[in-house]
Amino acid sequence: MQRITIAKGDGIGPEIMDATLEIIKAAGAKLEYDEIEVGEKVYLSGNTSGIAKESWETIIKNKVFLKAPITTPQGGGYKSLNVTTRKFLGLYSNVRPCLSLYPFVATKHPKMDIVIIRENEEDLYAGIEHQQTDEVVQCLKIISRPGCEKIVRYAFEYAKVYGRKKVTCFTKDNIMKQTDGLFHQVFDEIAIEYPEIENEHWIIDIGAAKMSDTPEAFDVIVTLNLYGDVISDIAAQIAGSVGLAGSANIGEECAMFEAIHGSAPRRAGQNMANPSGLLQGAVMMLNHLGQNTIATKVQNAWLKTLEDGIHTYDIYDEKQSKLLVGTKEFAAAVIANLEQKPTTLPAVNYENGQALNLPKYKKRPQAKKELIGHDVFVHWNGTDANELASMLSKIGTPNLKLNMITNRGIKVWPEGFSQTFCTDHWRCRFKTEEGKVINKEEIIILLQQCIQNKIDTIKVENLYQFDGKMAFSLGQGQ
Ligand code: NAD
Secondary structure (H helix, E strand, C coil), rough: EEEEEEEEECCHHHHHHHHHHHHHCCCCCCEEEECCCHHHHHHHCCCCEEEEEHHHHHHHHCCCEECCCCCCCCCCCCCCCCHHHHHHHCCCCEEEEEEEECCCCCCCCCEEEEEEEEECCHHHHHCCEECCCCCCEEEECCHHHHHHHHHHHHHHHHHHHHHCCCEEEEECCCCCCCCCHHHHHHHHHCCCCCCEEEEEEHHHHHHHHHHHHHHHHHHHHEEEEHHHHHHHHHHHHHHHCCCCCCCECCCCCEEEECCCCCCCCCCCCCCCCCCCCHCCCCCHHHCCCHHHHHHHHHHHHHHHHHHHHHCCCCCCCCCCEEEECHHHHHHHHHCCCCCCCCCCCCCCCCCCCCCCCCCCCCCCCCCCCEEEEEEEECCCCCHHHHHHHHHCCCCCCCCCCCEEEEEEEEEEEEECCCCCCCCCEEEEEECCCCCCECCCCCCCCCCCHHHHHHCCCEEEEEEEEHHHCCCCCCCCCC
């Protein structure tokens, strides 16, 4: 027996959780449950995180969490429980299979069978945002080598264990050479360790377009957090089955499994909801727990039930469906099919799948890090960069000279274009001569000079080289 934590959530949550538990129990899942309360009631009791401290203890003790959707009350500073759970528990990998069930569920893409593996903790979702000037706000895009290595390795291990042929990486590294560039570089490094699995990289924009048009060209897709968030919803939708998809959030110690849809409050308490999304989450959970035989049995019974045309209202269609059923009747039909396999849709076999065995991240030796300049960000209301450059001419040290000014990343001095639109947010780059290394005291001198000359500095970003390699971007047009 394995002990897991469950939360029945809000809206349709309790009904779809009961149906899911009934099906996996009938299939022989060896599970015991600790139930916790999360969501609306907890939020409205004044706890803005939507979960009590004791519930965290239960989740951490059991390590595996099956969660029904919850309702996040509007306004009031309530934090998304999903985002908090992913980050607190280090659930770095979000796995979302998007499978078309044609002809039983309508879709324009009958052959689609993609698994999207999305980095779940970093990127713009670190939520580090600041207003810096009247006109400009910023959000930091944080990408780490451990973050990239963990998710890329997860994608290749997933492909290996589940017999997938290809892993595709989506980034925008033609523009974001440092952040997306690191993700792509790590992908190339790790791909070499899996010669039996094909690998490729697409720029996200054209890759997403291709995926929406010809999804059968892809197998496993691994990508950064924001891109993964967007493309996994698109992929689930074009598979014809947003209401049928589940997702897994996997960390080094803990894991959370859920449906991708919300709590659909208008459908609550009417025995109408489709339990398939949560059931798909539960199938991934059974595989994660090593109960692969049970997972295989449940998945094949579910496919057979859909094939039989036994459909809840959300996928009911007069042409393909045979019987309109409620949540309970759908669960009973899946249970009745537990020894069956689909005949048109491909049957699954997870029997030989072992749990993914991922090594812990190993820190690399530190590189030689040398300081060669500073980007000083300035709030200034003028419009002519030459004027700002002349104000900044009084600033500098024997080592550091003004090298460039950009506005929203575009070089405006020296030799800017008068057509370039400028905001009140200026990046002023002070750099040493080629190869000359300085120490941090020079920042203090620069900032003191700025104060004396009434230059409103917002922040300083250090310019480094790592092992002699420049580790910052050039200005656009530089
Ligand atoms: P939703 O996914 O709950 O519902 C959208 C529509 O899809 C519903 O009107 C319903 O018709 C249909 N639907 C969804 N799931 C269904 C199912 N299993 N069976 C049949 N029909 C289904 O999205 P929403 O209305 O935007 O959000 C409602 C609440 O859910 C909000 O409070 C939101 O914050 C929350 N939410 C929670 C999660 C989560 O807990 N993981 C995810 C998304 C939204």
